[in-house]
Amino acid sequence: MKLNIAVLPGDGIGPEIVEQAMKVVKAVTKKFNHELSYEYGLTGAIAIDEVGDPYPENTHELCMKSDAVLFGAIGDPKFDNNPKAPVRPEQGLLAMRKKLGLYANIRPVETFESLLHKSPLRRELVEGADFVCIRELTGGIYFGEKGRKDGGNTAFDTNTYTREEIERILKLGYEFAGKRNKKLTVVDKANVLESSRLWREVAQEMAPNYPDIKTEYMFVDNAAMQIIQWPKNFDVMVTENMFGDILTDEASVITGSLGLLPSASMGIHTSVFEPIHGSYPQAAGKDIANPIATILSAAMMFEYAFNLMEEGKIIRDAVTASMTEGYVTVDIAEGESFKTSQVGDWIANWVERK
Numbered sequence: 001m002k003l004n005i006a007v008l009p010g011d012g013i014g015p016e017i018v019e020q021a022m023k024v025v026k027a028v029t030k031k032f033n034h035e036l037s038y039e040y041g042l043t044g045a046i047a048i049d050e051v052g053d054p055y056p057e058n059t060h061e062l063c064m065k066s067d068a069v070l071f072g073a074i075g076d077p078k079f080d081n082n083p084k085a086p087v088r089p090e091q092g093l094l095a096m097r098k099k100l101g102l103y104a105n106i107r108p109v110e111t112f113e114s115l116l117h118k119s120p121l122r123r124e125l126v127e128g129a130d131f132v133c134i135r136e137l138t139g140g141i142y143f144g145e146k147g148r149k150d151g152g153n154t155a156f157d158t159n160t161y162t163r164e165e166i167e168r169i170l171k172l173g174y175e176f177a178g179k180r181n182k183k184l185t186v187v188d189k190a191n192v193l194e195s196s197r198l199w200r201e202v203a204q205e206m207a208p209n210y211p212d213i214k215t216e217y218m219f220v221d222n223a224a225m226q227i228i229q230w231p232k233n234f235d236v237m238v239t240e241n242m243f244g245d246i247l248t249d250e251a252s253v254i255t256g257s258l259g260l261l262p263s264a265s266m267g268i269h270t271s272v273f274e275p276i277h278g279s280y281p282q283a284a285g286k287d288i289a290n291p292i293a294t295i296l297s298a299a300m301m302f303e304y305a306f307n308l309m310e311e312g313k314i315i316r317d318a319v320t321a322s323m324t325e326g327y328v329t330v331d332i333a334e335g336e337s338f339k340t341s342q343v344g345d346w347i348a349n350w351v352e353r354k
């Protein structure tokens, strides 16, 4: 098969972790005799520095003509404490999501046996936890009308959702639940927000069409609590953009490290595969960041964008082997730790030798 991918390393640790994922992608494509072609594109703070735009038009064209996008991370501290910055790296990520129509962000939360002791939760609470959070990604407060009034002294962001946007993401939630353990938790704040009441209304209309799936409704504050109290009770969770952003950061740490969880963003045009974590600028260039979330994002790319399940599985097996054998970066190491590049080499070699 011909695999045509766009590679967007972005900022901070982005280039280092994407480099490791690319080693693994190359090993897998070689092993399974695929033809790989890839091209790098600029995005984020580095794109602002070089061309003044965090998601330049030629990067968008590259994404549009590719079959999948492998993305690193975006963000730079020089913008974080400057609320007046005219253009911010994160706008590049949002523009990419919007222009590619990536309305669904799939974030699987899985635990690794060899890392359970690193979880902030007790082993018996997390052992076997396995759920998927489906976050709506192109609507809600991120994209609603925003602005200032009263001479700049009043600010507003609007949380807007249309029935159509809610329906398509819930439909995806039901499809995932149907392939998993047949439970869909719709997370909202319907006791307060009108937009959430529309979510719940639409969900209640759709639920009877999926009689084999149990639909459960949960307020977001309660969901935040349940994720750390009973993570095993979730199967598929579906929620709006902002709630999903917050809940998936929370959910990711119960696995033992933020550096482990991958994600897929899918929708109308090319899908994007990226780690959940950010650009971790303090570690940039030090060869210490954990590349696993990005490597697992590459596994999701094989599975979701190309339907190559065996290729995805061999990457997952290689990652599990690296953890079982202790060939891991400092954030999850017990004794001896390894560099980002060494872990990338080890995983790519494991794939080649298999």
Ligand code: IPM
Residues within 6 Å of the ligand: 074, 075, 090, 093, 245, 276
């Ligand atoms: C994420 C990130 C982004 C978001 C930021 C970097 C804009 O936190 O992908 O979860 O809020 O969506």
Ligand code: MG
Residues within 6 Å of the ligand: 245, 246, 249
């Ligand atoms: Mg986030």
